[in-house]
Amino acid sequence: MAESIHVRIDNRLLHGQVVQYWIPFLEVERLIIADDEAANNPAMSAVYRMAVPETVTLSVVPVSDLAREIRANKATTTLILISDVSDAARAQVSGLSFDRLVLGNVHAAPGRTRITDSVYLSQEEIDSLVRFRLNDGKVEIQTFPGERLQLEVDNNGDPKWSRR
Template identity: 30%
Template sequence: MGKIGLVRVDSRLLHGQVVTRWIGQVGAKEVIIIDDTLAKDEFMIEVFEMAAPAGVKLIVKSVAEAKEFLDAKNLEKSIILFKGIPSLLDGIAHDLPLEEIQIGGIGGGAGRVVVFKNITLTKEEYEQLKKLEADGKHIFLQTVPEEREVKLTNIANKF
């Protein structure tokens, strides 16, 4: 399988910043959304397919389907999207080969703290990300390519 172009957690999934900035940055030919709920919603899949730029294929897989699918592919020109930290953790629990994980936009809500620009986390999510980092994953926050990566240690004071 090899290197993955980009693994991103973003509650909006395929949206303006991903389409206009990240696809070009990666040179992506496909966007793979791994989400159990979306994988069952044909209408929303069609909506996301319409949002994908010309020449970029949209693929939606459930977490259970994802490992076999990803293992068979060259992912260097792929963006893998997760809607939230819980689905990311589920993917890792299913042995998805994710080593570098970008935390992008995650909207607000009860118990959530703004940690960087439009990225919010709960204390529990922050602790889970720290554990992934301790296990050897490269975890960083970044909303657009022009910004420098923000390390988890840089947001520790938010909790």
């Protein structure tokens, strides 16, 4: 069976939506939390270990170690959780290649505008996602399995979120 890797941007990392909905829905075997704060904070890692179902293998690594961690162990279905768009770009720089990037939760903050109730993006983040769309693969907002907004880039290079 082919290996499938899902990359999800979610500032809450491992939380109710992921535990209750995404892990069973995707039949996740391996979960990797790629986050510098979580990797450097033993208490945070311990909380995530407590929250993850027993059937799932969990690792919590700094973003720069993500590509190495993926290569070190194989699994049929892997879910990678990354805090924000800039960390996803850093993961690419570290050598991880992926052709689909899902935005789950990107919280509201000064300088960010609302895309959906759960996703807010700055211009810099939108530019980064447009580059990913043009060079690497699909960008989708999918907070819940039933939702799917795809990023399209028109001939002028302008982004548009379309429901299909």
